[in-house]
Amino acid sequence: xxxxxxxxxxKVFDVHRKVxxxxxxxxxVRAVDGISFTVPRGEMVGYIGPNGAGKxxxxxxxxGILTPSGGRLRVAGIDPSRERTRLAQRIGxxxxxxxxxxxxxxxxxxxxxxxxxxxxxxATFRQNLDRCVELLDLAELLDVPVRQLSLGQRMRGDIAAAxxxxxxxxxxxxxxxxxxxxxxxxVRGFLRDLNAERxxxxxxxxxxxxDIEQLCKRVMVIDHGRLMYDGPLAGLHxxxxxxxxLVVDLERELPPIEIGSARTLKVEGPRQWLAFPASVSAAxxxxxxxxxxxxxxxxxxxxxxxxxxxxxxxxxSAGPLA
Amino acid sequence: xxxxxxAYGLIVAMWVRSTMAYRASFAMTTLGNFAxxxxxxxxxxxMFSHVxxxxxxxxxxxxxxxxxxxxxxxxxDLVMGSMDRLGRRVRDGTLDTLLVRPVPVxxxxxxxxxxxxxxxxxxxxxxxxxYALWTLDVEWTAAKAAxxxxxxxxxxxxxxxxxxxxxxxxxxxxDAAEVQSSFTxxxxxxxxxxxxxxxxxxxxxxxxxxxxxxxxWMPSLYVLGREDPLGLPDWFALLPPVVAAGxxxxxxxxxxxGLRSYRSTGS
Numbered sequence: 124x125x126x127x128x129x130x131x132x133x134k135v136f137d138v139h140r141k142v143x144x145x146x147x148x149x150x151x152v153r154a155v156d157g158i159s160f161t162v163p164r165g166e167m168v169g170y171i172g173p174n175g176a177g178k179x180x181x182x183x184x185x186x187g188i189l190t191p192s193g194g195r196l197r198v199a200g201i202d203p204s205r206e207r208t209r210l211a212q213r214i215g216x217x218x219x220x221x222x223x224x225x226x227x228x229x230x231x232x233x234x235x236x237x238x239x240x241x242x243x244x245x246a247t248f249r250q251n252l253d254r255c256v257e258l259l260d261l262a263e264l265l266d267v268p269v270r271q272l273s274l275g276q277r278m279r280g281d282i283a284a285a286x287x288x289x290x291x292x293x294x295x296x297x298x299x300x301x302x303x304x305x306x307x308x309x310v311r312g313f314l315r316d317l318n319a320e321r322x323x324x325x326x327x328x329x330x331x332x333x334d335i336e337q338l339c340k341r342v343m344v345i346d347h348g349r350l351m352y353d354g355p356l357a358g359l360h361x362x363x364x365x366x367x368x369l370v371v372d373l374e375r376e377l378p379p380i381e382i383g384s385a386r387t388l389k390v391e392g393p394r395q396w397l398a399f400p401a402s403v404s405a406a407x408x409x410x411x412x413x414x415x416x417x418x419x420x421x422x423x424x425x426x427x428x429x430x431x432x433x434x435x436x437x438x439x440s441a442g443p444l445a
Numbered sequence: 446x447x448x449x450x451x452a453y454g455l456i457v458a459m460w461v462r463s464t465m466a467y468r469a470s471f472a473m474t475t476l477g478n479f480a481x482x483x484x485x486x487x488x489x490x491x492m493f494s495h496v497x498x499x500x501x502x503x504x505x506x507x508x509x510x511x512x513x514x515x516x517x518x519x520x521x522d523l524v525m526g527s528m529d530r531l532g533r534r535v536r537d538g539t540l541d542t543l544l545v546r547p548v549p550v551x552x553x554x555x556x557x558x559x560x561x562x563x564x565x566x567x568x569x570x571x572x573x574x575x576y577a578l579w580t581l582d583v584e585w586t587a588a589k590a591a592x593x594x595x596x597x598x599x600x601x602x603x604x605x606x607x608x609x610x611x612x613x614x615x616x617x618x619x620d621a622a623e624v625q626s627s628f629t630x631x632x633x634x635x636x637x638x639x640x641x642x643x644x645x646x647x648x649x650x651x652x653x654x655x656x657x658x659x660x661x662w663m664p665s666l667y668v669l670g671r672e673d674p675l676g677l678p679d680w681f682a683l684l685p686p687v688v689a690a691g692x693x694x695x696x697x698x699x700x701x702x703g704l705r706s707y708r709s710t711g712s
Contacts, residue, residue: 136710188544190708204708208448211547223542227558228463239455240548 125161126292126324127185132158132194134180134348154180156348157194164291165322167314169335169356171432172345178328181345182294185326186216199291212241215285219297222281224269230280231265234287241288248287255283258313275306282310286317292324293317299331311337332432344432351435365431366398368424369405374417382411393419401425452548456556464561471562478565482519485637486511486573500642505580506669507639512574513593513661514636517600518629519567525605527557528612529626532619535707544708551700554612581669589668592682599685600660604629606692607655609700616703632657640666641674648675659688 134155142148155177162168172178183189185198187207196203201210216223224233238248256262259279269277278298285293295314299307315338317323329335335342335356342359344352352359359365371380372394379387380395385408388396399408405423412418464471489511493504502510531554534540543553574593583589611625618624632651640648640662652658652675666673667682 183541186545188541188708190705192709207544208547208549211545214545216542216545218542221537221539221542223545225459228459232459232463236455236459240452240546 126164126166126199127160127162127326128195128197129161129181130159130195132181132184132196133192134177134184134189135192153348155184155191158345158348158350159194160343160350160353162324162326164324165318166341167318167325167339168327169339169342170326170328170345171330171332171335171342172328172351176345177348178345179296180348182216182296182326182328186214186294187211212288213291215288215290215293217278217281217285217293217295217298219278219295219300222269222277224277224280224284226270227268229266229268230261230272233269233280233284234265237284237287243288247289251287251289252283255286258316259283260309275302275309278302278306278310279313282313286323290323292326295325295327295329297329298327299329299334307331307333314338344435359431359435365401365434367401367405369397369399369408369412370422370424371395371397371412371416371418372420374419377416380412380416382415383408449549449552453552453556456553457559460556460559461561474562475565478562479569480565482515482566482569485515485634486569489637500639502639502641502671505577505582507637508573508577509581509669510639510661510665511637512570512572512577513596513600513665514633515570516567516574517570517597517660518604518633518636519563519570520597520601521604521608522629523560523563523567524601525555525608526560526563527555528608529615529622530554530557531612532615532622535616536619540707550704551609551612555609583669592664592668596661596664596685599689602689603657603660603685603692604632606689606696607632607657609693609696613696613699613703616707628655628657632660636661645674652677656688656692659685 132155133153136152136154137149138152139147139149158177158181170178170181180189184191184196185203187203187210190204198210199213201213203210224230225236234252237243238245243251256265259282261279261283264272264276264280267276269280272280282295282298293314298314299310302310311334314325314327318325318338325338327334327338340355342352342354342356343350344359368388369385374393376393377395379390380397381387382397383399384403385397385399388398390396397408399405409421412421486508489499489507490504492499493507497503499507531540534543534554540550543550546553578593607628608625611621611628614621614624632655635643635651636657640658648658648662652663663673663677664682664685665671667679673681
């Protein structure tokens with residue numbers, strides 16, 4: 124059975140806008156507009172989209188913070204908004220932008236309180252804490268008040284806090300936002316191991332597509348509250364009609380290359396940039412090039428996934444707005 | 446309910462432990478809290494160096510009013526004083542982090558940053574009350590004696606309800622902590638003086654609208670054998686437990702409505 128189930132879930136907010144001095148106008152914002160998907164136990168899914176697309180609203184409904192306006196939603200068979208506190212025992216949540224730790228207290232005190240609050244058996248607590256401390260490098264931070272931690276340290280502390288009670292699913296809302304490269308790598312490595320070894324279901328929203336590339340086989344793209352894509356990461360390229368780039372170094376300066384389905388993007392001295400569809404093999408193109416032009420060197424650049432998604436958005440919003 | 450109390454206890458214990466890590470700082474802030482509230486009473490003492498009675502009440506009688514409301518309010522402030530931080534939590538979104546924990550949100554908000562230094566106010570109120578009991582010229586009966594602890598308990602519950610209701614209001618108006626303060630701190634100051642010195646409409650307001658009069662005015666009229674300025678029947682003095690229970694019920698309801706609204710609007 125699927126662990127997370129959404130069927131036509133909606134969230135509509137009433138927004139008041141001032142019109143003139145006293146009159147206020149009410150209008151509705153459909154933050155989540157009929158989303159359906161399922162996530163089986165143990166899967167690691169990326170949930171991406173631009174700001175205001177409805178990612179955080181979805182997470183808030185999945186955790187029971189917000190009550191959906193319509194549709195059906197179940198996590199582990201539980202309706203989150205009705206049985207929020209019961210569900211809380213089984214889920215872990217990390218908000219990238221705000222900590223769930225107690226700001227003025229050392230990490231250790233926060234963990235101790237979690238221990239009691241979640242009624243975690245002593246042995247389990249000790250085992251999970253030791254594991255997190257080791258893998259997330261927290262040993263030296265345990266006695267530091269949370270407000271004195273750097274963003275990356277705090278994030279690691281938050282991830283540990285979300286896992287002490289052995290949650291079956293972990294929601295991460297922008298877990299790598301603002302982190303440096305090393306912290307990002309550490310967090311990603313930890314999440315990958317967690318999913319592989321413990322089978323924890325992970326749903327993560329992010330702006331950083333590298334997170335998705337390195338962690339998730341499946342990705343969901345949301346915009347204007349609607350699910351625009353749900354499938355393997357590789358498939359995004361086809362949907363977005365993305366292009367790969369061939370960088371060609373010639374022996375001398377030549378006029379723009381004309382060959383097959385490729386088009387010239389840029390010419391800079393003897394170096395030229397050619398774009399060709401990502402779905403087409405590069406081999407025949409390279410062969411044809413080598414036959415007709417004096418090649419020195421060449422390299423293929425994979426499409427930038429951000430550009431792919433941006434293109435996808437542009438196409439959707441240019442078309443009839445759903 | 447048991448869950449809420451347990452969670453409240455856990456969080457409070459953690460803050461107390463963390464406070465006690467800096468004993469000197471705790472002693473200083475508690476003393477400060479004590480001194481700041483004590484100045485109120487010094488002001489009353491100064492007044493009495495010029496007059497013999499205030500609104501027909503003698504110094505021991507005023508001290509009785511002062512001591513009962515200050516102690517009751519101090520207790521409520523100690524237990525629920527953190528409620529005024531709710532608005533900020535709603536505004537900056539950190540309330541969400543409380544909603545994903547397996548314990549009631551009200552317990553978490555109330556226990557947040559539990560400030561043991563607020564014991565300073567309770568201590569000061571108790572001292573003034575002790576002085577009043579020592580000097581009052583009252584024929585004590587068992588009923589009158591029992592009324593004193595009952596006043597503190599019910600008064601504390603009434604003030605606590607105002608804290609909770611004020612917190613609930615902050616779900617809708619995030620800057621409403623000020624409004625709440627005018628009823629809690631303002632109400633406390635009001636009740637330190639006898640009802641006879643205020644306009645009748647004000648007395649009516651705090652009797653029937655925001656029933657702060659039941660914290661100490663009504664029961665004190667009975668203990669001190671005073672006339673009710675509104676001419677209300679004697680049995681009003683026995684109402685504090687009923688009023689306190691009613692207030693707690695309404696405040697709990699208001700909290701639920703507020704939290705439900707937050708969860709449907711997210712702000």
